[in-house]
Every structure is written in C-alpha cells, then in structure tokens.
Amino acid sequence: MDTREALLNTAEQAVRRWGYNGFSYGDLSTKVGIRKASIHYHFPKKEDLALALIVRYRKAVFIMLEAIATQHKPAGQQLTEFINIYRQALGGCDTLCLCVALSSGPDSLNKDILSEITKFQTEAKAWLTSVFELGRSDITITKVTDPEKDAAACLALMQGAQLVARAGGDIEEFETAVAGLISRIST
Amino acid sequence: MDTREALLNTAEQAVRRWGYNGFSYGDLSTKVGIRKASIHYHFPKKEDLALALIVRYRKAVFIMLEAIATQHKPAGQQLTEFINIYRQALGGCDTLCLCVALSSGPDSLNKDILSEITKFQTEAKAWLTSVFELGRSDITITKVTDPEKDAAACLALMQGAQLVARAGGDIEEFETAVAGLISRIST
C-alpha cells in the first residue's frame, strides 16, 4: 500500500476521534508499522500532515456534493443526502467531521489550516444555499425564506448535532436535533 | 484573592480558547503567579481541575437560566436571553462555551467529566423544552410543533454556530446561523 495514504487514513481517524492534539507520530508509527522518524520523510512537520489531511478531506467531501448536485434530484432529496454525510461521519458516535474536530482549538492551528477550514465551510454553505434555493422553487423543502440563512443554520446544526451526540454517546441525540430540519423535507 | 478561584478562572479561559490539551500547569503557573508544583495542592491531577471547572460552569449557567425562568417573561424573550448567553460566550470569537470546548475530544476525558458534560446538555435541553412549550401557548415563538425536538435543535444550533463563527473568526457567522431561529420570536 501507499505509505503516505496509510498515514493520512490513520491520522484522519485519530484526529476525528481525539482532535489535533490527540494523536502523535508515535501513535501513527505503531498503527502504520513504520518508524517514527520515517513519517517525517512524508510530512516534515505535524502541521504539514494536518494541512494535507484537511485539504484531502475538503476535496473528497465536495466531490460527493458535486455528485449529488449533478444528478438533479429534488432539493429535499439532496438535503437528505447532505444530512446523511454528517450522520455517517459520526460513525458509532466516536468520530466527528474532520472539520468539526479541528475547529475546536483553532488558536493552536496555523494560518493555512484555519483558512482551509474556512474554505470548507464557505463551500458547504454555498452548496447548501443552492439546495435551499431549489427547494423553495421545486417545493420539496418547506418554510424557506432566506436560503443563505437556512444554509448557515443547517451547517451549524449538523456540526452541533455531531458534538452533542458525540458527547452523549448516543446517535439518537443527533436524530432528535435534526428531526425538525428533516420534517421540512416534503416527499 | 483566592488562589483556587484564580486558578479556575485562568484555566477556564484557556480551555475555552485552546481546549483541554491547550493549557498546562506551566501556563497556569505563569499567569496566576504561583509555582507549578503548588497547583497540585489545589488540584492533585489535571483531571480534578477539569472536573471542578465543568461543575462550576454548569452550576453558573443554570443559576442564570433559573433566574431567567423565574422572572416569568414571555417565552420569546427567554429564548432571546438564552441565545445571548451563547453569543456572549463567544467573546471576540476566541472563546467557546466550556462545554463545547470540552466536547471536541471526549475520548481523552474521563468518565466523570463526560457525565458532567452530558448533564449540562440534558439540563439545557430540559430548560429549553419548557421555553418552547411556553412559547407554543403564549404564542411568542412561532412554528413550535415538538418542543423537545426544538430544544435539541436549538442547543445543537448554538454549539454549531459557535464553532463556525470561531473557525471563521467572524461573529457575523454566528448571527447568520441563528437568524432563522430569532425570526421565530414574535415580539
């Protein structure tokens, strides 16, 4: 397997469980089966690894969102699939969206990583805004007045619902929190 | 001043900025003006400090919520004040609700701290449920169908809005995310 890829995969799981400070080159070393020092060949500094992580994550998510958008399904269905992404990202309530996991202590992160997080959120809101606009015209999402605000609220709701469910260790808390949004989707 | 109190105050600010792993006894030592080892007299282990922190925080918040509730204002006004608590907790976009700050990497926290976070969220949702119930009858909050779900969504929204605003470094992102909720409050 590609070592670099394996490092990224292992690191991503760790960050999404324990945050940026919750994994070390020592951990990666054990789990990937490579010496600690060798990791520095692929990622000279830990921040390089974190940056590669968030860039890869952002691109992967937006490939999914692009795929959803280009199928030209009803807006309600697109929103459902968006919620599914966040639901699945929760795993067994032990992983967060990478973006949420890194958002917690941004002061300790460098400028590049922070701007990647911002970029992720900006793109997500733009995508959601289109969905809510469509939902208003194709009438598959109810109570849409300001798509931009709906988009911002939706993204915040997903992130918060993940946090709450994760802390409580119960995915039902995620479901309860998003139930109101889901009820606005008309089939 | 009371040393213990000073330690808690300083630690709380640090945790809300950088998370649980984002502060050390060394930091506290410098900022409070006491030697590192002396902190162990007040809080033998770091987890003892964290536990004291979240307990104190939870109690303080619920004294505020109790105060709001007992004034028997319209539900819409009570909800406004709830939102204000989270808005103010954001500070200049560099502090989170202690609960949000600690929720990010719960696997690294012990059982007691986790259960305090859960308790905080349970109490917050109970308080909010009452407010939405009242809002449905006194008609100061619109579109209330299931107060319990509204409460869960509201709490998640607050936490997520803090995260997004914090990452973006712009309090306007908080405002945009909560605008929809605020618009449901009828004056």
Next chain:
DNA sequence: GTCTATAGATTGATAGAC
C-alpha cells in the same frame, strides 16, 4: 499553602547510515 528539586514519560524533530 507555597516553595525547590526532580523524576518519568512523551513529544516533535534532526542527523546520518543503509
């Protein structure tokens, strides 16, 4: 209650051989 001194572990990172 606070101090000095120190232990013991872990961390991110580097140099240089292969």
Next chain:
DNA sequence: GTCTATCAATCTATAGAC
C-alpha cells in the same frame, strides 16, 4: 524511503523543606 540513535523541550506528578 526507511532505519537507528539521539536531542531538546514540554508535560504531569511527587517528595520533602519551609
């Protein structure tokens, strides 16, 4: 690309004097 060896820094925590 991966290894061994090592470094300097930082961290939580403890022992014992005052």
